[in-house]
Amino acid sequence: MNRGRLHFLIYGSLTLLAAVLVVMLILPKDDTSTADDDDDDDDVDAYIIHGGPPGQYGKHDAIVPIPHPAEKDRQSGKARLGEKLFNDPQLSADGTISCASCHILAQGGDDGRKLSLGVDGAPGDVNAPTVFNSVFGFRQFWDGRADNLSEQVAGPLLNPVEMASSWAIAIRRVKENPAYLDDFRREYGGEISERTITDALVHFESTLITPDAPFDRFLNGDATAIDDEAREGFRRFTDYGCISCHQGVNVGANFFQRFGIMGDYFAERGNITKADLGRFNVTGQEEDRYIFKVPGLRNVALTAPYFHDGSAATLDEAVDIMGRYQLGRALSDEDRRYIIAFLNSLTGKYRGEPLQP
Ligand code: HEC
Numbered sequence: 001m002n003r004g005r006l007h008f009l010i011y012g013s014l015t016l017l018a019a020v021l022v023v024m025l026i027l028p029k030d031d032t033s034t035a036d037d038d039d040d041d042d043d044v045d046a047y048i049i050h051g052g053p054p055g056q057y058g059k060h061d062a063i064v065p066i067p068h069p070a071e072k073d074r075q076s077g078k079a080r081l082g083e084k085l086f087n088d089p090q091l092s093a094d095g096t097i098s099c100a101s102c103h104i105l106a107q108g109g110d111d112g113r114k115l116s117l118g119v120d121g122a123p124g125d126v127n128a129p130t131v132f133n134s135v136f137g138f139r140q141f142w143d144g145r146a147d148n149l150s151e152q153v154a155g156p157l158l159n160p161v162e163m164a165s166s167w168a169i170a171i172r173r174v175k176e177n178p179a180y181l182d183d184f185r186r187e188y189g190g191e192i193s194e195r196t197i198t199d200a201l202v203h204f205e206s207t208l209i210t211p212d213a214p215f216d217r218f219l220n221g222d223a224t225a226i227d228d229e230a231r232e233g234f235r236r237f238t239d240y241g242c243i244s245c246h247q248g249v250n251v252g253a254n255f256f257q258r259f260g261i262m263g264d265y266f267a268e269r270g271n272i273t274k275a276d277l278g279r280f281n282v283t284g285q286e287e288d289r290y291i292f293k294v295p296g297l298r299n300v301a302l303t304a305p306y307f308h309d310g311s312a313a314t315l316d317e318a319v320d321i322m323g324r325y326q327l328g329r330a331l332s333d334e335d336r337r338y339i340i341a342f343l344n345s346l347t348g349k350y351r352g353e354p355l356q357p
């Protein structure tokens with residue numbers, strides 16, 4: 001059996017297992033509740049206040065809080081060197097584009113564009129995801145072609161519509177810059193190479209995590225951290241089944257799923273591009289067509305526009321499309337308002353400061 005098919009089977013089974021587990025978690029034992037069931041708020045609070053089995057967050061185990069980054073990791077020499085590299089446009093072919101050009105940390109860790117612009121304003125083929133919390137992703141990129149952050153770094157560096165660079169260029173520019181000499185000497189015995197540049201960047205990226213979202217404070221026992229609308233939104237997010245795909249510490253990014261399960265999103269949008277084929281571009285397997293990594297929804301309020309094609313300008317539009325194409329359900333104005341209130345409660349803090357739009 002080839003690797004692609006094996007992965008498909010493994011992640012397919014994992015997805016199914018996750019969905020079954022979630023359904024078991026959300027269905028009350030004594031009735032066959034429908035999605036419209038309104039179990040009472042006290043129930044939610046009881047889990048929060050009493051915690052308890054099956055896990056620390058009781059009924060809310062499907063989503064768990066983001067841990068705080070260890071101060072020693074944040075302050076490490078490698079992470080600080082990685083931060084310099086992340087902000088250094090000299091790594092790109094023409095010296096104009098850094099990682100931070102498309103992953104603006106003050107603005108949600110993405111670039112706010114439908115499609116990114118690389119050197120010479122070349123448009124990319126997909127929307128830039130946030131770099132915040134990407135360390136928790138089970139793979140990197142929309143189609144999961146990089147297994148982890150180390151594999152991911154070369155992607156943008158060498159991509160002709162991103163930094164259009166090469167390792168030779170990047171290494172030469174770093175060597176030419178005296179500001180780096182001490183850092184590389186101290187951290188890597190003076191070795192300036194693909195390996196060490198990647199390693200430093202990954203150390204920095206691993207600190208790009210955003211704990212303390214209101215929803216995390218709620219999970220940690222502060223029942224007042226989110227308001228009634230967000231609470232009701234979380235209930236609907238759970239009851240309608242969004243959570244069967246968007247779950248875990250990053251509220252997603254745990255497995256692949258088809259975009260357009262209950263309807264043909266691509267046929268209806270039209271103009272299908274290569275990037276729309278998703279995971280198929282990696283495996284060449286027919287069943288991977290239109291399959292994408294389920295994106296994490298942390299800080300999603302700050303990362304419009306949405307989807308790999310950047311087609312949804314607002315969260316309202318994105319939630320509406322998810323309802324229709326992933327769940328086969330027309331969400332009402334009220335549904336969307338509550339769910340968005342919940343999604344807003346997923347905005348965390350970076351270096352102790354709440355992220356801003
Ligand atoms: C020109 C804009 C641009 C630049 C410059 C850029 N990126 Fe990206 N980044 C993107 C886009 C677009 C994607 C999505 C690509 C895909 O999925 O095919 C992405 C994806 C990522 C991801 C994966 C996130 C996820 O959830 O899958 C990480 C991590 C990342 N970039 C880090 C970096 C680093 C580190 C650099 C610098 C070495 C960098 N990026 C430079 C636009 C950019």
Ligand code: HEC
Pocket residue numbers: 237240241242243244245246256257258259261292293294295296297300303305306307308309315318319322323326327339
């Ligand atoms: C069957 C799995 C599945 C279900 C159920 C699901 N989603 Fe998604 N969601 C995805 C996938 C896959 C994508 C990425 C689609 C793409 O861009 O190719 C996505 C993307 C999103 C995005 C855009 C994120 C971004 O950064 O661009 C939002 C917001 C979202 N989902 C919210 C929801 C909500 C709210 C629900 C319930 C109403 C829901 N999803 C149900 C799989 C799912």
